[in-house]
Amino acid sequence: AQSVTQLGSHVSVSEGALVLLRCNYSSSVPPYLFWYVQYPNQGLQLLLKYTSAATLVKGINGFEAEFKKSETSFHLTKPSAHMSDAAEYFCAVSSMNRDDKIIFGKGTRLHILP
Amino acid sequence: NAGVTQTPKFRVLKTGQSMTLLCAQDMNHEYMYWYRQDPGMGLRLIHYSVGEGTTAKGEVPDGYNVSRLKKQNFLLGLESAAPSQTSVYFCASSPPGGPREQFFGPGTRLTVL
Numbered sequence: 001a002q003s004v005t006q007l008g009s010h011v012s013v014s015e016g017a018l019v020l021l022r023c024n025y026s027s028s029v030p031p032y033l034f035w036y037v038q039y040p041n042q043g044l045q046l047l048l049k050y051t052s053a054a055t056l057v058k059g060i061n062g063f064e065a066e067f068k069k070s071e072t073s074f075h076l077t078k079p080s081a082h083m084s085d086a087a088e089y090f091c092a093v094s095s096m097n098r099d100d101k102i103i104f105g106k107g108t109r110l111h112i113l114p
Numbered sequence: 115n116a117g118v119t120q121t122p123k124f125r126v127l128k129t130g131q132s133m134t135l136l137c138a139q140d141m142n143h144e145y146m147y148w149y150r151q152d153p154g155m156g157l158r159l160i161h162y163s164v165g166e167g168t169t170a171k172g173e174v175p176d177g178y179n180v181s182r183l184k185k186q187n188f189l190l191g192l193e194s195a196a197p198s199q200t201s202v203y204f205c206a207s208s209p210p211g212g213p214r215e216q217f218f219g220p221g222t223r224l225t226v227l
Contacts, residue, residue, distance in 0.1 A: 043204055043218035044157075044216075094214055101214070
């Protein structure tokens with residue numbers, strides 16, 4: 001069985017500061033990992049995904065995430081926060097097994113302080 | 115290319131009423147999903163479909179039914195709405211095989227009084 005844990009339901013950072021959103025996963029098979037972003041009153045959109053190629057994955061809007069197998073982590077970072085980054089972020093895990101579905105974490109709401 | 119669309123965007127029901135939410139995708143995706151999103155609960159899978167004519171139960175299927183008569187459409191029905199079904203409903207679709215990146219619709223906000 002697969003699972004995802006996002007540490008911190010709310011994270012606040014100052015504009016211009018480093019953004020770090022934490023995600024740990026559990027999977028008995030090699031995982032595929034995703035970060036999605038949800039802006040207010042919108043659906044989820046894909047930020048980036050890990051599919052067993054490079055362990056450092058670059059996504060849209062300056063975000064990136066690093067797959068660390070030894071730590072079972074896939075933390076999301078951005079060097080400098082912008083007000084427009086305020087949103088809810090979801091980490092998700094899947095695998096290449098045909099019957100596996102994507103399992104989503106409970107989400108982390110990112111607040112940007114001026 | 116509209117992606118995933120959902121109809122309606124908002125709906126208010128009285129307890130016991132029925133309704134159908136429509137999801138449509140124009141990406142020729144095989145897989146489609148219905149989720150509900152509640153504060154602090156993340157996304158919970160209600161039902162999903164791996165192809166035209168097929169449906170399967172997800173994590174929270176009780177009180178909902180679905181149909182996939184056409185590949186591009188996935189309908190979610192509430193036969194007798196309850197206040198516990200007040201939520202935001204999202205539809206998603208994905209192609210088969212590989213990392214099943216999902217593409218989401220804009221959501222339907224449903225209130226049951």
